[in-house]
Amino acid sequence: MAAPVLVAEYFVREIPRKQGPPLSLKQCSTGDVGCVVWDAAIVLSKYLETDRMRLAWSGRTVLELGSGTAVVGLMAATLGAFVTVTDLDELQDLIQLNIMENQHLVTGTIKAKVLKWGEDVSEFLPPPDYVLMADCIYYEKSLQPLIKTLKELSGDNTHIFCCYEQRTMGNNPVVEKKFFELLQKEFEIEEIPLQEQDEEYQSEDIHIYVFKKKKKPSSNNAAVSE
Template sequence: MAGPGFVRTLEKRDGSALRLEQRGAGGVGCVVWDAALVLAKFLESGALGLRRCAVLELGAGTGAVGIMAATLGADVTVTDLEELQDLLNINIEKNKHLVTGSVQAKVLKWGEDVKEFLPAPDYILMADCIYYEESLEPLLKTLKDLSGPDTCVICCYEQRTMGKNPEIEKKYFELLQKDFELEKVPLEKHDEEYRSEDIHILNIRRKKNGRVFFIEILEIVL
C-alpha cells in the first residue's frame, strides 16, 4: 500500500466535516471520486431515511459514501478488496466521532461467496463501480446474491464518453435489467451544490412476480 496521501474534506450540513485520506499511487479505489461525493451528499439530504437501516457499500474505496451513511445513523459495512482495507479502516478511525450508527470494513470480491453478508441489507450503495468490462458480470452476480425483495440499490455513476466507456455502460444496464427495475433520480433531487449533468443516481430493485419493467437504456446513459 502506498504511504500517507492527502486528505479530502467533505463538509456536512451541520458544520462538521468528513476527513477522507486518499492515496496518490494506490489505484482507482484510493481517491474520492466525484460520484462518491454526489451520492454522499444525496444521502445527507435525508431522501432515504437511513437511521437504523442495514447498509452495505460495494467498491467502497475510501469509504466516503458508507461513512456518510454511518453518520446518518445507519449500520454500515463498507466492502472492497483486501488491498483497500487499510485505507478504509484509517478513514473509519478518522471519522468515528461523527458516526451515530456503526461502520465496519470487510473484504468482498465481486462474484464470490456473500454468505457472511446475509441476510440482505436494506440498502446497497455503489458509486462509480461501472468501469471494467470484465467486472460487470461478477458485480451483477454479487448484486443478485446480496439483494432481497425489499433491498434498495442506490447506484451513482459518472457518465464517461471516452474510449469504451459508453459501450461498457450500455452493456451493464442491459444485463442489469434482466433481473432489476431501474428508476432515475431527477437531478433536482440531488444536493444543490454536489450535482452534475454527467453524474446520475439510480434507484434499483429486484423485479417482483415476474413483472417486466423496461427503461430505455439511452435515457440513462445519454
C-alpha cells in the same frame, strides 16, 4: 470544492456535511482507482443527507460495494445506519484508517470487510436494506460478477443506489450500455432527477439510479381458472 492538501503519502479531502463537522478522508498520493475520492462518491454521499433522504438511514442496514476511501458508507453511518463497507483486500488499510479518522462522527455503526464481486456473499446476508455503489461501472470483465453480487445481496425490499460519472472516452460507453442491458433482466431501474439531489453537489454527467430486484410472478397468478 477545496483542493486536497498533501500530508505525508496521503491527500486529505474534507467532505462537508449539513450538520456537524465535515468528513475527513485520506486518499493515497499513488495507487489504484480505489485510493481517491471520486466525484460520483461525493454526489452520492451528499444525496444521502438531502432533506428527502436523511431520515431514511437511521437504524437501517447498509452495505457499500467498491468502497475505496469509504466516503459513502461513512456518510450513511453519520446518519445512523449500520454500515458494512467492502472492497478488495489491498484497500482495507486505507478504509480502516478513514473509519478511525471519522469514528467520532458516526451515530450508527461501521465496519469494513473484504468482498470480491462474484464470490460468496453468505456472510453479508440476510439482505441489507440498502446497497450503495459509486463509480463501480468501469471494467467490462467485472460486469457479470457485479450483477451476480447485486442479485445475491438483494432481497424483495433492498434498494440499491448506484451513482456513476458518464464517460465518453474509450470503451466506457460500451461498458455502461452492457451493464444496464444485463441489469434490466433482473432489476427495476429508476433514475433520481437532478432536482431531488443536493443543490450544489450534482452534475449532468453524474447519474444516480435506484435499482430494485424484479419480483417473480406468483404461481397463483399464473393459474388459469376453468
